[in-house]
Structure formats: C-alpha cells, structure tokens
Amino acid sequence: SQKIEQNSEALNIQEGKTATLTCNYTNYSPAYLQWYRQDPGRGPVFLLLIRENEKEKRKERLKVTFDTTLKQSLFHITASQPADSATYLCALDYTGGFKTIFGAGTRLFVKA
Amino acid sequence: EAGVVQSPRYKIIEKKQPVAFWCNPISGHNTLYWYRQNLGQGPELLIRYENEEAVDDSQLPKDRFSAERLKGVDSTLKIQPAELGDSAVYLCASSSGLAGEQETQYFGPGTRLLVL
Numbered sequence: 328s329q330k331i332e333q334n335s336e337a338l339n340i341q342e343g344k345t346a347t348l349t350c351n352y353t354n355y356s357p358a359y360l361q362w363y364r365q366d367p368g369r370g371p372v373f374l375l376l377i378r379e380n381e382k383e384k385r386k387e388r389l390k391v392t393f394d395t396t397l398k399q400s401l402f403h404i405t406a407s408q409p410a411d412s413a414t415y416l417c418a419l420d421y422t423g424g425f426k427t428i429f430g431a432g433t434r435l436f437v438k439a
Numbered sequence: 440e441a442g443v444v445q446s447p448r449y450k451i452i453e454k455k456q457p458v459a460f461w462c463n464p465i466s467g468h469n470t471l472y473w474y475r476q477n478l479g480q481g482p483e484l485l486i487r488y489e490n491e492e493a494v495d496d497s498q499l500p501k502d503r504f505s506a507e508r509l510k511g512v513d514s515t516l517k518i519q520p521a522e523l524g525d526s527a528v529y530l531c532a533s534s535s536g537l538a539g540e541q542e543t544q545y546f547g548p549g550t551r552l553l554v555l
Binding site (some may be wrong): 430 | 549
C-alpha cells in the first residue's frame, strides 16, 4: 500500500529564516502532490499543487519541489513569519483524480 | 463566496448511541468527500461522491457508517452505533470537478466527535 512520511517532529525556526519540510513516499508514483496548511481546530487549506512532470512550483514565499526519482517533495517557506506557524500536510493522488492520501503532517513553529 | 459548512462543530455522545453529521459544500461543487482525522494524523478518506453517486466508499466501515447525498448537494454522514474508537474529527471537503481545478479540495471546519 502507499505510504507517506513527513517529519514527525516539530520544526522550530527563527523568524526570517527558510523553513523546509519533507514529504517522502513509497510504492507507486503519484500523478500529483499537494501541500495543505492546517491550523488547530480548522480544516486543511490548499496551498500548492505540483504534477509529476513538474520539478518546481512557486507561489509568493512558498516553493515546492518534486523529485520522482527520490520519491520526495520539499516544501519551502522563505522569510518565515510567526503567522506561518501551523501543521503542513502533504497529500498525494495516485489515480490522477480524487484518490488523495494525506501524510500525518509536520508542525512548524516560527519564533519572533 | 461561502465555504464548506459543517454542523455540528462539536458532539459528545455515549457509546452505542447514533450520531449524524451534516455538510453543505461550496455551491456548484460536484465532488464531495468525507474524511476522518485522528489526533496527530492526516485526514483519511471515508467516502467520495460525484453528484449523488458514491464512487469510492472502500474505506467506509459499512457495518456502522452510512452516508447519503440525495440531491447531489448537501450530505449526511451517520454512525450507528458509535464506538469509543470513533472519536475523531470528521471533515467534509468539496471540489469543483472542472478540468484543471478538480484536484483542489476545500475543507470545512470539521465536526469534533467525542464518544464516551
């Protein structure tokens, strides 16, 4: 079965630094990969999507990379702010639509 | 534009009691999902609807869980009877189904269920 691994330990960084979160997966190659943000007591919020034929995608301070050889995605937040503190979920879709599998998420703390 | 609406936000019941959750997706979204999220874990898909048809319910424990989306708009998820292990957050999400946009899911705030 498909397995997704995200850093189980929380990531603590200083404001202004770049946060890098990792998502590793096993078995089949996904059609695309998504990153979501989740705040306590709220549902996940979509951030970025990257497809299997893309290497990198950017949106403002966010950058996602996708290495299908390593079976890994990296999620970067540059110039991090305390407001970026949240849990970040990696999600993979293996069927090209609608079969989304989520990782357990990585908790990010950005200190002022 | 209103987001995905879920109710209730919180529910506390005793084991063996029934419970129901309601979801109203974003207007015009044909695809609706129900997920269960345990503490410290990511959401796990229970069932997905395309309009009123359940197209993926392979992870739904059918002995006690049921769901419906009769008119292809809002949906209800029911548990009967509830067990202690059902305590979790139940999330509803929807997506547009439009080409190039169908992958993005919009989540509601969830219903936090506690079974005593």
